[in-house]
Amino acid sequence: MSASLLVFDAPEPVCVPVSTGGAFPVRRIYCVGRNYAEHAIEMGHSGREPPFFFMKPADALLVVPEGQTGEMHYPGLTADLHHEVELVVAIGRGGRQIAAADALDHVWGYAVGLDMTRRDLQAGMKKSGRPWEIAKSFDESAPIGPITPVSVCGELLKGAITLAVDGELRQRGDLSDLIWNVRETIAAISQAWALQAGDLIFSGTPAGVGAVLAGQHMHAEIAGLPALDVRVLAAE
Template identity: 45%
Template sequence: MPADFLFDPPDQPIVPVEGEARVFPVRRIFCVGRNYAAHAAEMGNEVDREAPFYFTKSAQDICLSGGEIDYPPGTADCHHEMEFVVGLETGGFEVPAAEAMGLVYGYACGIDLTRRDLQGAAKEKRRPWDLGKDFENAAIIGTLTPKAEFGEIGTQRIMLKKDGETVQDATLAEMIWSVPEIIAHLSRFYTLAPGDLIYTGTPAGVGPVQPGSVLEGEIEGLSPLRIGISG
């Protein structure tokens, strides 16, 4: 018997797929922290090389490339963090690293927007980062490219321009934890499922955005990403 909702449920967040009429429905968003040593250093942190760590964003935070968003509320210091995003088409629990890539559908350019002042305040009080990380339009994403079309993850360049100036520039080879390692580790704590997205961390060069900023992200082999920030 169909459910009789008290009010209309939210629209299903989706991501377009390169060369496909079908779209990728988003289930959950996992984000890897401090996965580039240079970024950890610029934030005054050491890298934990024993295991990756994570935070999450709501699926409703998804923001597609190509438009303009309002400067986030409640912050005076919102930062950009360019990321390589992995989309899963199958799931699993306690997946061995050797089998992890079998879960992957494809990849996209992404930006993790962060209310840095709120994140910093939470860190000082040893509180969760939710206010700093999980908010509307905080998970910007470009078009997904199927895994087979992208090829092996290696030395592809990952970069971000703010107002035409390159501010983040690295390669995927600089990730501390590889995609198979991340999937295998994450699957020890969650039953991963189709539609899950993993933002795999940001390289050095994160910094503030302002009303009027234009962000343009690129990863070799993927569709570029562009977003404007309004006042």
Template identity: 45%
Template sequence: MTQVSYLWNPPPVPSLPVRGIAERYPVNRIFCVGRNYHAHAVEMGVPVDKANAQPFYFTKSASTLVESGATVPYPTGTSNYHHEMELVVAIGAPGFRVAEADASSLIYGYAAGLDMTRRDLQLVAREKGRPWDLGKDFELSAVCGEIVPIGKLGVLSSGALTLDVNGQRRQTADLTQLIWSIPELLADLSKFYHLQPGDLIYTGTPEGVGAVKSGDRLVGHIDHVGDIELSIGAAE
């Protein structure tokens, strides 16, 4: 076999800790679901009628991943940096055109996640009909806690989700409020992608998103899954 040489060392594989074992979960791709709670869709000025809508997605580069407990700098290019607390589904088996009834076979586990957003840049892009990349896919914007193997949890359909900023409650919801359930999302997304082990799916945020500033500390929780923490440092 020919040995491959590179001009410089490739970056390490992004990965996350897994509860209860030493091996880490290597991250392949990050998919994010937009507007998957009714109240948040209204909050963003774009109500969703499930009867006449389909899920939609955007992506974040795996290189944007940052582990829970980190301190990240206030990002450049924005003056309206927002938190979005979410349940993350970690894929552990390949799947393409998967039926809803078979969705559980793809799930390795779950995590608590934060989809950090440069809201002002996202809204400018939305108004101009442009991609959301500047608002969503930027360095250190995909925060994720440890992966909790699915075990006896099965396909999660309920459980409280909360986020506090400096001890003040900002977001609170229950997974029962998801517009599209986990099986529906996996069945739909697998129509368009060959899902692979290492793929993460951020399933959407409830209402209560808002701005954070340097010095803020974020603490989130999802029942059955666990916690996530993030501190906002000074601007670079």
């Protein structure tokens, strides 16, 4: 459609900086639920279950350039904001019905991300059997650091994933502990949706999720990737 036919100016695409230069334009954000066994247990579940997914809008991203500290506002409607550190997978080539053996061909790179969650709202929605997008898909709910191309870091099959709040270690796991690894996750998502270049996949969080308060500083790391730092500000 011609830009002259738009009734207002289209928003700029959401882009994440690349560690080697340039920017990655984002289309969709897919998130995997309960993908570490210990986290599943702490959330009242256990074992390897079929993967399930939810989504966040692209403009929920809080993009934090390397070496900087992002600032997210404490969201409204909650008194129990939780941190969840995750490996983010950036898709560079789309497809449907992707075989797990071929999935790496579709990975462009990786980043450190946070799936911030209004846990009290999520619990309430679960109890009433209602969708819980309101708990996951709010503004600034997906802080993300720079994307490192897979051509630079290689396939990430193992490595420490951690999150500290004000210097206190809260979450610690290893990428090798993923219940559904990245290849399997890509295969599963591509059964339900057509993946396209620009999609991001938040791959799940290890145990240790917990509340964060206004004024606190979160430091997230995954071995081989730029760290992610975010400070929580008071509500707007």
